[in-house]
Amino acid sequence: MIIRYLALILICQLAGETVQVATDIPVPGPVIGMAILFTGLLIKRGLPQGLDTTAGGLLRHLALLFVPAGVGVMLHVPRLADEWWPVFLAIVPGTLFAIAITALIMERLGRSTLRDEDKV
Amino acid sequence: MNPPDLAQIWVYLAQKPLTGLTLTLCAYVAGDWLYEKSGRNPLLNPVPIAIMLIAGLLWTTGIPYKDYFEGAQFVHFLLGPATVALAVPLYQQLETLKSSGPALLIGILIGSGTAAGCAYGFAYLGGASIQTLLSIAPKSVTAPIAMGISEQLGGLPSLTAVFVILTGITGAVLGPLVLNLTRIRDWRARGLAMGVAAHGLGTSRAFQVNAVAGAFAGLAMGLNGLATAILIPLIFALVF
Numbered sequence: 001m002i003i004r005y006l007a008l009i010l011i012c013q014l015a016g017e018t019v020q021v022a023t024d025i026p027v028p029g030p031v032i033g034m035a036i037l038f039t040g041l042l043i044k045r046g047l048p049q050g051l052d053t054t055a056g057g058l059l060r061h062l063a064l065l066f067v068p069a070g071v072g073v074m075l076h077v078p079r080l081a082d083e084w085w086p087v088f089l090a091i092v093p094g095t096l097f098a099i100a101i102t103a104l105i106m107e108r109l110g111r112s113t114l115r116d117e118d119k120v
Numbered sequence: 121m122n123p124p125d126l127a128q129i130w131v132y133l134a135q136k137p138l139t140g141l142t143l144t145l146c147a148y149v150a151g152d153w154l155y156e157k158s159g160r161n162p163l164l165n166p167v168p169i170a171i172m173l174i175a176g177l178l179w180t181t182g183i184p185y186k187d188y189f190e191g192a193q194f195v196h197f198l199l200g201p202a203t204v205a206l207a208v209p210l211y212q213q214l215e216t217l218k219s220s221g222p223a224l225l226i227g228i229l230i231g232s233g234t235a236a237g238c239a240y241g242f243a244y245l246g247g248a249s250i251q252t253l254l255s256i257a258p259k260s261v262t263a264p265i266a267m268g269i270s271e272q273l274g275g276l277p278s279l280t281a282v283f284v285i286l287t288g289i290t291g292a293v294l295g296p297l298v299l300n301l302t303r304i305r306d307w308r309a310r311g312l313a314m315g316v317a318a319h320g321l322g323t324s325r326a327f328q329v330n331a332v333a334g335a336f337a338g339l340a341m342g343l344n345g346l347a348t349a350i351l352i353p354l355i356f357a358l359v360f
Binding site for chain 2: 042051087092105
């Protein structure tokens with residue numbers, strides 16, 4: 001983790017939050033920050049090693065970062081008990097249906113560019 | 121001198137941010153240990169284990185979630201910077217993105233709409249309340265972005281986080297079965313579908329099976345996050 005690149009990431013987030021508040025566009029501030037950083041990399045045409053290390057450090061344990069919010073499930077137990085059926089429908093058949101449709105469409109769209117190494 | 125009263129020490133510690141923070145990291149380490157011990161069984165994902173351990177402890181001891189979050193917020197805060205950091209893997213996959221042409225972008229856009237549409241539509245058909253509908257719509261997007269979208273829509277970010285995790289586990293465990301049933305013979309399509317519908321957990325599963333599938337899943341996860349973050353709030357602003 002290199003401090004100057006951590007500062008850069010925080011600056012991008014702060015800029016993103018500022019844009020979000022100033023323009024009131026319905027996109028989360030950190031997502032705008034991601035777009036800003038991505039644009040910066042495109043302009044610079046290169047990824048500094050230190051930024052790679054710092055971003056890697058943040059993303060390696062991405063899963064850990066949503067534990068605190070996930071513990072908030074304890075506040076939602078009554079809701080989940082009441083609405084277990086729609087929640088189940090959306091999560092199990094909903095996700096599997098989305099996987100099937102997306103794969104079928106992508107396979108169709110990608111037929112002309114399919115290389116042998118991409119075949120199962 | 122009286123021996124220190126354990127109950128008093130407990131009351132003191134429970135109010136300290138350090139306790140919530142330590143508890144979060146320890147529970148995650150325990151979850152990760154179980155996951156590794158099981159040979160990385162997708163059913164034993166460290167996140168739900170950590171959540172159940174902490175929620176169970178708070179529930180038995182009667183510590184309110186608010187007090188726990190005083191400490192845990194230091195971990196929670198990093199979701200923002202981590203979202204910004206997603207620009208880096210996205211940039212690293214720029215060449216893959218260019219080589220597959222417009223098929224990739226169209227595939228992700230349709231997939232993104234299908235995933236959010238299925239989430240909302242299936243929950244709506246099941247009779248979900250409006251808060252649940254708003255919280256479940258971005259469930260296929262990677263957690264930090266999904267929680268941001270949920271907050272923007274007026275949903276409950278913490279409820280969204282739970283839906284996101286359950287979605288990821290479902291996709292990682294049952295997704296490959298569905299892809300076999302539908303006879304998808306293109307690794308790019310298989311990876312893309314896993315990344316779009318089941319974010320990071322789907323991506324890590326795709327990487328285990330095939331490198332091409334993994335790269336497409338990672339790219340799909342990132343672009344789906346961006347597409348959903350822009351499209352869902354706009355659609356909601358226009359429709360409702």
